[in-house]
Amino acid sequence: MKNVYSRSFESAPPPRSISGSKAFTLAEVLITLGIIGVVAALTIPTLIQNHKKHVIEVKLKTFYTIMNQAVQKSELDYGDKSTWNETGGNLCYGCIKANPLLSDEQFFDKYLGPNLTVIDHKKIPQPGIADFQLDTYTLKNGLQFSMYEGGAIYWLFTDTKTQKILGKNAFTFAFIPRIEEGHKNLWIYHENKGIEPFAYGFTNSYEYNMSMCKKDNKYCTKLIQMNNWKIPKDYPIRF
DSSP: OOOOOOOOGGGSOOOSEETTEEOOOHHHHHHHHHHHHHHHHHHHHHHHHHHHHHHHHHHHHHHHHHHHHHHHHHHHHHOOGGGOOOSTTTTEETOOOOSSOOOHHHHIIIIIGGGSOEEEEEEEEETTEEEEEEEEEEETTSOEEEEETTTTEEEEESOSSSOOOBTTTEEEEEOOOEEOTTSHHHHGGGTTOOSEEOOTTOOSOHHHHHHHHHHOGGGHHHHHHHTTTOOOTTOSSOO
């Protein structure tokens, strides 16, 4: 009977290759992981920032669409929006104030609320003015906004958990469809329109609106709309 010899795995020489390729040394693995870490550190913040911007862009465009759909539906019941003059004349710049007046909440309940799916209504501080409370509404799709001046001014909040900063997570819109003679020079953009990005003194110049966005963040909403609802690469506010 032939002798059968056995050899332990411990005494076997290390493999020269794995699947035909040379095995990585520990140093090579560490270098590779280091490179991956550097790349991740450089790219992940950019990816997060781009995602934040995309979320804001979608919310802005969605708010603009559904609010103006609500205005159009209400016109079927109450006539042209330029005649809705029950909130102190705010929807008609330069008009004689109506009597009696509607509060912000009454205006919303009459003209907009019936055509929106509201799941919450509360009072919150106005951005930048903590002691002034605004009627604030949350829609079924998660959008949250406040209104002021009898339905003439709106703020869309794209982040409801952090401090409100205009142009970053709070964006200004205006609804002033009727402008009386003598007042059209600066509010003319809003005449005969629905709820639009705030554009007092608006011009079609991108450079002008960029400069206004830098000086007064209320104008930043209009700048984004001018860029097809995309936050410009040279947007002056960081996210």
